Amino acid sequence: MKRARRISARRLLAFAIGDAQADRVVPPSGFTARLTVLAAAAMAFLAVFALALSLATGRLANRWSEALTGTATIRITAPEDQIEAQTAAVLRLLETTPGIGQARLIGRDEQAALLSPWFGPDLPLDSLPLPVLIEITEAGAGYDATGLRARLAGEAPGAVLDDHSRWRAPLVSAARRLRALGWASMLLIAATTALIITLATSAALAANAQVIRVLRLIGAQDAYIAGAFVRRYTARAFTGALAGTVLGAVVVALLPARDTAGAAGEFLTGLGFTGTDWLLLPLIPLLAALVAFAATRTTSLATLKERS
Amino acid sequence: MIELQDVTYGYGGTALLAGISLRLAQGSFHFLTGPSGAGKTTLIKLCYGELIAGQGRVSLFGQDAASMSRDEIALARRRIGVVHQDCQFLDHLTVAENVALPVVVSGRPSQQIERDLEDLLGWVGLAAHRDALPPELSGGERQRAALARAVIMSPEVILADEPTGNIDWEMSLRLLTLLVELNRMGKTVLIATHDLNLIRQAKKQVAARVLRIANRQLLAAGAEL
């Protein structure tokens, strides 16, 4: 008897404080409860991938656009008696080309240094017909590659513009667009979460009309009644989102590592999180809870006002 | 405490109560009688702001009920203990939790009332049923639990709507005694009932005013009571 009484007192206390899961004042409703948790978990799972996509494409865009700011080269191959004239012509031409910051003749020593990894240090450079290389650095908005090629063809037929890094430009903009898509997906996921939680709250408010009536009769104010629903749905959204985030993180962590796939697979396997990226993951359940809090609070207070 | 001045109320078109005035002064004891369907429950609902008068003025502790917000009505209800005709419990909570609910809802720490709760449940004879769920109680037990919940906030006014509606005579007397005790403690009491024997019994214990609803009017009851 005494024992039973003590247990009951503790239960009453927990009831008053509002236990961790939800207020006992509103009866638990098994079906919508599980549905809310499940929906929050699914949304969080998707959010993990959207986040991974955004971060990975962001990284890719940054790396590629760095390469873009690099240099291009002009290679001049011509019969020995013409090469000096053509080189001078190209350098002159570059001086008058808008968008060229710097044009620098790469010396023989430098060329030797570039080649030695492949051919060894004892390469008899002097006996080889090496092309002349001019490194150009872009300035401002960059130069017009097509125009430059046309002028080169006219003035120095042996000169070839090699702007190898330029092909990446469309890829960079594609990566940026993908990143934007990732963030947009996350916004949509947040909005959908808010929608689902709002619908679930409305259903719960309707199902508990009698409970709300009784609470009103004994002097409960709107904020108290709304609070009972808000705490419950916020907790559910948090629990579900936590589970979904953990699951999504595990799946992303199990994706093949970038290095094993080589450079070619970089885009597909670069989806993983690196370093501090992982710190962003706990934000997902927290944001889910925040979204649920805002959605349930607005819905409950509006419904209570309507049903006065 | 609660005052109705020239109040008219009706559901839909026709008036059920017309031009009713009633003053529940502090420490007064009122009976409200009349045939079933006369409007006793309706009058009580006007007294705690569940219904708002179409015409006339209902004042709750000096405030015009018609101009009070929902939250203000809620605050007023904490000062009015109501025993509803149909009890109105939360069936998923135990008797003890239901009785403590007005305190919990008002935001007061309920561990402070744990003692009061024990006393109160003993007073209404429900100590053994504290962990039962409301649907498991008999009619009389429900009425007594409803009374316990109505008084746990130490309200200034107690409105009891047919509190002896579905219980036997002995239990009715016990409940009446509880209400008379509360009145002696200074509470304002109003009991709606069509049980004239109960009223006669009460008049032996307390100076009660008996009012009767007839023809949409509120009249002082005849000498037979």
Ligand SMILES: Nc1ncnc2c1ncn2[C@@H]1O[C@H](COP(=O)(O)OP(=O)(O)O)[C@@H](O)[C@H]1O
């Ligand atoms: N919510 C309601 N809507 C319409 N009519 C109602 C409503 N509540 C009560 N009534 C009617 O008002 C009359 C008085 O009801 P009530 O106040 O409960 O009387 P009493 O408590 O004296 O039996 C009855 O005819 C009843 O049918």
Ligand SMILES: [Mg+2]
């Ligand atoms: Mg009635």
